[in-house]
Amino acid sequence: MLDFPNAKINLGLQIISKRPDGFHNLESCFYPVQWCDALEMLPAPENRFSMSGLPVPGNPETNLCLKAYKLLEQEYNLPPVHMHLHKVIPMGAGLGGGSSDAAFVLRILNKLFDLKLAVDALQGYARKLGSDCAFFVENKPVIAVERGDVFEPAIIDLKGYSCVIVYPGIHITTAEAYAGVTPEKPTCTMEMVLKQDIKLWKDIMHNDFEKSLFPKYPELARLKENLYEAGAAYASMTGSGSAVYGIFKGDAPDLIFPQNYLVWKGLL
Known part of the structure; x- marks a missing residue:
């Protein structure tokens, strides 16, 4: 079975407060885009996982x-599979590619082995x-709150x-991004912001990570400005960076961008 895990962009990202569990409460609109990896899974005599495309760091x-x-294997005694991931979505970009791959594994397993898991159950896993x-x-587009895993x-x-998404090859870890953020309650909720005309978003929709990361990585600020100069109705860094859309x-x-940049362009 073959499927295509897609990326997402953040329309605004507000870090509201630090949680007792060490995470942060946030508010953001998650919007899917069709910059996709490819994931194939087939029953096999033994478990095998292979990768191609962009190199994935780590074991x-x-x-x-x-x-x-x-x-799911532990809970449903699944048979072995051969899983192949062709990586296209860049990592450390704020596009959620790794999370999408994992979620699509759950989705494919649910279909492949007819587990009959409902949406709520799959989201729980x-x-x-x-x-x-x-x-x-x-x-589908949602307003994400709490840790980014509760949806409205x-x-x-x-x-x-x-949309044009540009990844300049700067890998920003989540820990690095959060280290420069001071949580603050927003003056305007995401629901209120989304009701406004997109022409107004530039002044009222913000990604809180930009404040600390743009001075550290000036190329990101220049990318955002370049997109506005090219006629973008709205431009921003996505997630904790470093892709800018x-x-x-x-x-x-x-x-035109430098050859070492990864660029995606498509309809929303």
């Missing part, structure tokens, strides 16, 4: 895809793997808009 045995398989994994179970409906329609009315222009 393959600790990959979230395997953790997702083992989570996904939350054990990572804060934003659960988003990719339903894969997002009333938003970006049909007719396109621009949203354009109609077709996005063909923009």
Whole structure:
């Protein structure tokens, strides 16, 4: 069975408070985009996990895809599978690629072995793997709150808009990003912001990580400004970085970036 785990962008990201468990309460709109990896899974005589595409750092045995398989294998006594991941979405970019891969493993296993797990059950397993994994179970725009794993409906329609996402090859860890953030209660909720015309987002929708990361990585601030200069209705860093995106009315222009940058362009 073959599927294509997709990325997401954050429309705004507000860090509201530090939690007793060490995590942070946040508020953000998660919006799916079709920058995709490829994930294939087949029954096999023994478990095997292989990868191609962009190199993934770390021990393959600790990959979230395997953790997702083992989570269901232990509970449902699943037979062995051969899982192959072709990596296209860059890592350390704030695009949720690894979380998406893990969530799609759960989704594929549910279909492949007819587990009949409902959405709530799949999201429950996904939350054990990572804060934003659960988003990719339903894969539709939501307002994410608490750790980013509790969802509220997002009333938003970006049909007719396109998006350019640029990853400049700067790997920012979650720990590094959060180290520079001072939690603060927002003056305007995400629900209120999304009701405003996209032309106003530049002044009222913010990613709190930009404040500390842009001075440290000036190229990210320049990328954002370049996207506005190219006509973006809204531009921002996504997640904890370092990918920066621009949203354009109609077709996005063909923009030129350095050869070592990874770029995706498509409809929203």
